[in-house]
Amino acid sequence: MAKSYIDELLDLAAGIVELADAEGTIDKRYWKKAKAEHDALQANFTRVRKEYVDSLLDTPDGYEQAYSLTLEELNITRENCDDTWIPAVNYVSDNLLPYLQKESRRSPSTRKFFKYLPWFIAGVAVVAYIAVSFLALTPINHAIDTQAGIKERAAAVQKVIRYDYLMNTHVRKGGWIKGALFWPLEPTEYEIKGASEFASLAFEAKQVSVQEYGCSPIAQEYGNGPSKDEVAYLSETAERLRDATLQWKKPPIITTIDAARFVGKC
Incomplete structure (x- = not known):
């Protein structure tokens, strides 16, 4: 096994050295292709080197003999190979032996820890990713004409607005990368329905505040979704109604109207 790894490393090193030596003579038209080939060879060299070192050090005896055996193998190769292979042997020696020594x-336990650490981190990340989606859920269990129901829907509209802001688009659109990244925060259909119910209630309260208390109306963008002013109004009204210090009146719709007046400063 060790011999096959050494041979593979030598083949890769030969290609790397050849391209490096030819760097100054390569036609500019082909330089980009040569650079990509050089980088690919280096990446493969690093991969094979790691596989080789892991194969040696995964056994108890490897810790005692790995470096000496590899050094001996490279010295024998250097003594018996054609002179044209010497640069490749030197490249392997310079880039394999220090890594192997390190x-x-x-200790075996330390190496195993670092070997499996990425998998452990990935597992924790997946669990956290799913946990965030559950923690971010906004329950809606009460009727909209109750204090609890209004506050639940206020939380839902805040979640929808926050998700829209993160996606920089409408709730159901956006690139798949952003969609995957912010999936734990994506509102459910039930939450979107609750947010819509809150919006209807809040805009009705706003209309009352305009008609009865002289508040300024909000600019609308018909056919293009809510305007920035409407989104800001919904966000501020929801925040006001979720304030733990807010004193609620009966019926709760009166407090919603008061919130519209508070946000509109009228």
């Missing part, structure tokens, strides 16, 4: 200083 890894061999780590």
